[in-house]
Amino acid sequence: MLSREAILSAFSGIFPLRAHKNFIFLLVGFARLSRRFTFGGILAFALLTSVVTIALLPHVFSSYDPIEVSPESIFVPPSLNHPFGTDNLGRDIFSRVVFGARTTLGFALMANAISITLSTLFGILAAFRGGWLDSLIMRVVDILLAFPGILLALIMVSFLGPGLATAMVSVGFGQTPGFVRIVRGSALNVRANLYVEAARAMGASDARILRRHILPNVRHTLIVLTTFGFGAAILIGSSLSFLGLGAQPPTPEWGSMLGQARGYVRTYWWVATLPGSVLAVVLLSINIVGDQLRDILDPRLRLG
Amino acid sequence: MGSFLLFRLVHGLVVVAGVVLLVSVMIHIAPGDPAMLLVGDSPVPREQLEQIRRDLGLDRPIAVQIVSNLVRFARGDLGSSLRTNRPVLSDLTRVIPSTFMLAVSGMFIGIAVGVPIGVLAATRRGEWVDSLATAFGVLGISLPTFWTGILAIALFSVQLGWFPTGGQGEVRMLVLPALTLGWFAAGALARILRSGMLEALSQDHINVARAKGLRERTVVLKHALRSALIPAVTLVTVQFGALLSGTVIVETVFARDGLGRFLVHGILQKDFPVVQGAVLVIAVIYTAINLFTDLVYLQLDPRLRYA
Numbered sequence: 008m009l010s011r012e013a014i015l016s017a018f019s020g021i022f023p024l025r026a027h028k029n030f031i032f033l034l035v036g037f038a039r040l041s042r043r044f045t046f047g048g049i050l051a052f053a054l055l056t057s058v059v060t061i062a063l064l065p066h067v068f069s070s071y072d073p074i075e076v077s078p079e080s081i082f083v084p085p086s087l088n089h090p091f092g093t094d095n096l097g098r099d100i101f102s103r104v105v106f107g108a109r110t111t112l113g114f115a116l117m118a119n120a121i122s123i124t125l126s127t128l129f130g131i132l133a134a135f136r137g138g139w140l141d142s143l144i145m146r147v148v149d150i151l152l153a154f155p156g157i158l159l160a161l162i163m164v165s166f167l168g169p170g171l172a173t174a175m176v177s178v179g180f181g182q183t184p185g186f187v188r189i190v191r192g193s194a195l196n197v198r199a200n201l202y203v204e205a206a207r208a209m210g211a212s213d214a215r216i217l218r219r220h221i222l223p224n225v226r227h228t229l230i231v232l233t234t235f236g237f238g239a240a241i242l243i244g245s246s247l248s249f250l251g252l253g254a255q256p257p258t259p260e261w262g263s264m265l266g267q268a269r270g271y272v273r274t275y276w277w278v279a280t281l282p283g284s285v286l287a288v289v290l291l292s293i294n295i296v297g298d299q300l301r302d303i304l305d306p307r308l309r310l311g
Numbered sequence: 312m313g314s315f316l317l318f319r320l321v322h323g324l325v326v327v328a329g330v331v332l333l334v335s336v337m338i339h340i341a342p343g344d345p346a347m348l349l350v351g352d353s354p355v356p357r358e359q360l361e362q363i364r365r366d367l368g369l370d371r372p373i374a375v376q377i378v379s380n381l382v383r384f385a386r387g388d389l390g391s392s393l394r395t396n397r398p399v400l401s402d403l404t405r406v407i408p409s410t411f412m413l414a415v416s417g418m419f420i421g422i423a424v425g426v427p428i429g430v431l432a433a434t435r436r437g438e439w440v441d442s443l444a445t446a447f448g449v450l451g452i453s454l455p456t457f458w459t460g461i462l463a464i465a466l467f468s469v470q471l472g473w474f475p476t477g478g479q480g481e482v483r484m485l486v487l488p489a490l491t492l493g494w495f496a497a498g499a500l501a502r503i504l505r506s507g508m509l510e511a512l513s514q515d516h517i518n519v520a521r522a523k524g525l526r527e528r529t530v531v532l533k534h535a536l537r538s539a540l541i542p543a544v545t546l547v548t549v550q551f552g553a554l555l556s557g558t559v560i561v562e563t564v565f566a567r568d569g570l571g572r573f574l575v576h577g578i579l580q581k582d583f584p585v586v587q588g589a590v591l592v593i594a595v596i597y598t599a600i601n602l603f604t605d606l607v608y609l610q611l612d613p614r615l616r617y618a
Contacts, residue, residue, distance in 0.1 A: 150329030153594040155552025165578040165586050242455055246560055249457045250575055272465050283458035291453040
């Protein structure tokens with residue numbers, strides 16, 4: 008029987024109190040990992056790091072207010088003053104991209120946190136407990152997976168109402184069913200190992216087995232899943248914003264910038280093309296890093 | 312074989328029942344008063360709210376509502392749009408063919424491009440063809456549809472003038488949306504086929520086939536591809552679902568009438584019966600395709616036939 012304490016102490020394996028020690032482990036672990044990255048992977052990672060830096064310090068990298076309208080300088084083509092040109096309201100597109108990085112990445116981070124936490128909880132619960140609980144969780148997952156792709160997030164946002172916060176929650180919940188299935192599969196594989204049986208034979212408690220055996224071995228799947236999930240969250244989140252269901256104007260967000268720029272494709276090429284390129288490059292980098300992590304950590308993981 | 316099919320059929324029915332249940336209660340899951348949600352932000356008199364509640368049966372107990380919804384859906388009655396008053400079903404039958412055409416042609420492009428690239432990459436592992444194919448795959452799944460769609464319009468419609476920017480009817484108007492939609496599926500399929508083929512090519516029975524002196528071409532296409540197709544078929548199904556929901560974006564970009572745009576309109580206008588109907592149709596189509604895939608599985612994987 009899996010008690011509340013068991014779950015809590017199991018999760019302390021992921022969110023530990025000895026944070027500093029684990030942080031050092033994390034750094035060492037990452038340094039080891041990064042040595043196995045290919046050149047493309049290192050490039051993608053460096054690119055992502057710089058985008059994150061920009062998202063953290065947007066004021067340093069932009070010289071204009073991302074929201075302020077200047078009617079005297081609308082649709083200025085890319086120049087030294089405005090590297091990405093200006094939009095229909097005379098706003099500097101580069102500054103909007105820089106501030107948009109914060110919105111887009113922050114959005115994806117929160118959505119990702121929701122989906123990974125929920126799917127770890129339910130996936131491991133289903134695999135570890137088995138029986139009716141497993142059946143129940145998996146049937147619910149099956150039903151939710153009948154709403155493919157972006158649809159589940161779309162349904163949720165239609166009820167919660169458009170907006171950045173509701174879209175974030177919707178994307179997080181929308182990703183969860185697919186992730187539950189993957190985490191459960193991975194946890195089932197781990198549970199079938201002899202060392203789990205040995206631990207049980209030695210009288211280890213559920214909590215101990217979860218913390219010492221299951222979680223550490225599911226970790227690799229979770230890392231890969233988080234990476235790809237982060238990219239997917241950016242993709243779905245910006246798609247929602249593109250449709251006008253996520254970030255609302257004038258908030259700078261990459262998807263919604265493209266949604267508004269759509270009407271000017273004919274006349275002013277830079278308005279949609281340049282912010283879109285940044286979004287595309289970021290998504291590409293995340294998936295390249297995800298591929299490398301998967302090849303190193305969990306080569307058999309298949310993400311449909 | 313019979314038990315496998317029966318199991319999948321029951322499973323499919325359970326999913327459809329769950330979907331219908333979820334769709335009929337979803338307005339109650341949303342926070343706030345459903346009737347208020349339906350009228351939107353504009354202030355309305357109390358009587359009108361009461362009228363809406365009565366019309367939609369929102370004043371009855373939830374259990375009664377669910378049952379009556381199930382009966383209603385089973386009869387094919389999806390209610391009427393709150394904004395246009397037209398029956399949702401007739402609007403749906405009008406928009407579905409165009410979306411179906413789009414999704415099928417997108418899928419066709421995805422398979423026609425993705426499968427050969429994936430197979431080629433696996434047989435030329437580590438060579439430049441492989442690197443190129445891998446790059447193609449990751450580009451396919453990374454680039455957001457709304458951006459590739461806008462680029463396609465900018466390049467092929469505005470600059471070159473080869474295809475119209477949108478609309479529907481003629482085949483010419485289908486080309487760009489289908490390419491945009493198929494691009495993603497092609498990337499995903501190329502990736503899964505590459506890894507599936509690599510796995511298949513490392514199996515013992517491939518060594519046996521080679522040892523027998525079969526031509527490499529036969530080994531790859533007859534022996535390896537067949538087992539690599541099994542995971543690919545699952546992905547094709549998943550991709551078709553993604554394509555169906557992807558039409559939401561593509562139809563918006565190319566201003567095509569269709570299921571996706573119908574749904575987005577419904578959401579933006581808070582037209583609940585429209586959202587309900589569109590979502591229901593997509594989920595049921597998707598579940599039916601999943602079931603169809605199981606039939607394909609029986610053909611591809613002989614192990615299932617004896618299970």
